Amino acid sequence: MQKKNIAILGSTGSIGTQALEVIQEHQDKFNVEILTARSNADLLIEQAILFSPKIIVITDKKQAEKVKTALSNTNIKIYSDENSLAEVVQGDNIDIVLTALVGYAGLLPTLNALKAKKTIALANKETLVVAGELVMNLAKKNNCAILPVDSEHSAVFQCLVGENYQQIEKVILTASGGPFRGKTTQDLLYITKAQALKHPNWTMGAKITIDSASLMNKGLEVIEAKWLFELENNQIDVVVHPQSIVHSLVQFKDGSIKAQLGLPDMKLPIQYALGFPDRLTNNFPRFNFLNYPQLTFESPDFNTFKNLSLAFEALKKGGNMPCILNAANEIAVEKFLQDKISFLGMSDLIANAMQKITFIQKPVYEDYVLTDIETRKLAQEYKN
Ligand code: NAD
Numbered sequence: 001m002q003k004k005n006i007a008i009l010g011s012t013g014s015i016g017t018q019a020l021e022v023i024q025e026h027q028d029k030f031n032v033e034i035l036t037a038r039s040n041a042d043l044l045i046e047q048a049i050l051f052s053p054k055i056i057v058i059t060d061k062k063q064a065e066k067v068k069t070a071l072s073n074t075n076i077k078i079y080s081d082e083n084s085l086a087e088v089v090q091g092d093n094i095d096i097v098l099t100a101l102v103g104y105a106g107l108l109p110t111l112n113a114l115k116a117k118k119t120i121a122l123a124n125k126e127t128l129v130v131a132g133e134l135v136m137n138l139a140k141k142n143n144c145a146i147l148p149v150d151s152e153h154s155a156v157f158q159c160l161v162g163e164n165y166q167q168i169e170k171v172i173l174t175a176s177g178g179p180f181r182g183k184t185t186q187d188l189l190y191i192t193k194a195q196a197l198k199h200p201n202w203t204m205g206a207k208i209t210i211d212s213a214s215l216m217n218k219g220l221e222v223i224e225a226k227w228l229f230e231l232e233n234n235q236i237d238v239v240v241h242p243q244s245i246v247h248s249l250v251q252f253k254d255g256s257i258k259a260q261l262g263l264p265d266m267k268l269p270i271q272y273a274l275g276f277p278d279r280l281t282n283n284f285p286r287f288n289f290l291n292y293p294q295l296t297f298e299s300p301d302f303n304t305f306k307n308l309s310l311a312f313e314a315l316k317k318g319g320n321m322p323c324i325l326n327a328a329n330e331i332a333v334e335k336f337l338q339d340k341i342s343f344l345g346m347s348d349l350i351a352n353a354m355q356k357i358t359f360i361q362k363p364v365y366e367d368y369v370l371t372d373i374e375t376r377k378l379a380q381e382y383k384n
């Protein structure tokens with residue numbers, strides 16, 4: 001089999017580094033062509049030396065000199081200008097673009113990669129939240145696969161192998177419930193960022209860890225699932241499953257349910273997306289039912305975790321509302337991490353943006369760009 005050439009956007013992050021671990025174990029199958037990062041020059045240099053990509057991009061200009069000096073005796077091309085991230089993904093020899101960067105920044109590179117007919121391994125769920133319809137239409141038009149990396153969506157995707165999407169009755173996304181499962185609004189009043197950054201089952205980047213604590217992550221995943229699997233809004237349910245063993249389920253029209261199970265380890269969904277349609281061998285620890293005599297399930301608490309309700313509201317409203325939700329949430333998380341707003345204040349900020357930003361029923365790309373800019377501005381000015 002010919003090696004697959006991979007571009008990793010966000011190679012120094014949680015998903016990016018785990019993807020490189022997977023690739024290192026399967027050097028006969030994958031070749032790293034492009035690595036990109038925002039500002040972690042030291043790790044990017046280390047990765048570049050180890051994997052010898054053709055191109056690297058560091059978007060933080062201040063770090064570019066350091067990278068150029070450190071790699072001056074190699075043939076690696078190093079870019080740091082504004083458009084480079086979106087341009088390099090179109091390179092002729094790229095087969096798969098793994099989008100492992102955070103937030104809205106993933107949208108343009110993904111659209112450009114699709115224009116160049118690349119397969120996308122999609123970790124960056126925000127891309128589909130912001131502009132799911134646009135992205136999926138382009139993927140369809142250019143006959144490109146979008147392979148989910150998010151563990152829940154990988155689970156659904158695996159359940160759907162050999163199935164007809166028309167026969168889905170509903171998709172049930174599981175949620176761990178995060179570190180504050182069972183807490184009341186009163187309990188959450190004085191949550192610190194240190195508490196919110198401690199996820200019970202997964203180690204991830206800061207933004208998604210806060211999103212998991214507020215359940216916004218699940219809300220974003222509901223919208224992500226709608227677009228990936230062509231679902232109506234009422235075909236997506238969320239169930240809290242604190243052990244994070246059942247990664248999600250699909251119920252079909254005859255009532256039969258398929259689930260995908262395993263220990264919580266992102267390397268598995270990453271490997272499945274990169275290796276698809278093959279299953280590659282590995283020596284990850286295996287799940288043993290006897291160690292988990294109880295797998296439990298409960299309803300999410302929509303009243304305490306208002307971000308989940310807001311995401312369902314955005315899903316229902318459609319148009320540019322999920323884009324507003326996403327931009328407001330990115331600023332909310334940033335402000336919470338800078339101790340500028342409270343944990344619960346994040347929901348107030350997002351609700352305010354959803355009320356005030358102009359709603360557009362049928363947005364085109366430029367509308368998303370403007371919506372994102374306007375929402376960020378409003379959210380930055382928000383005080384609670
Ligand atoms: P992270 O913060 O650990 O890493 C992000 C990477 O992207 C870094 O390499 C960083 O340099 C780069 N980056 C960040 N912002 C950027 C920007 N504006 N422009 C260019 N590069 C930028 O994040 P992560 O936890 O690996 O998450 C990455 C994506 O995958 C997110 O969309 C997240 O929701 C999704 N995801 C992550 C996990 C997980 O387990 N970490 C699971 C499911 C989905």
Ligand code: MG
Nearest residue numbers: 150151152221
């Ligand atoms: Mg997930």
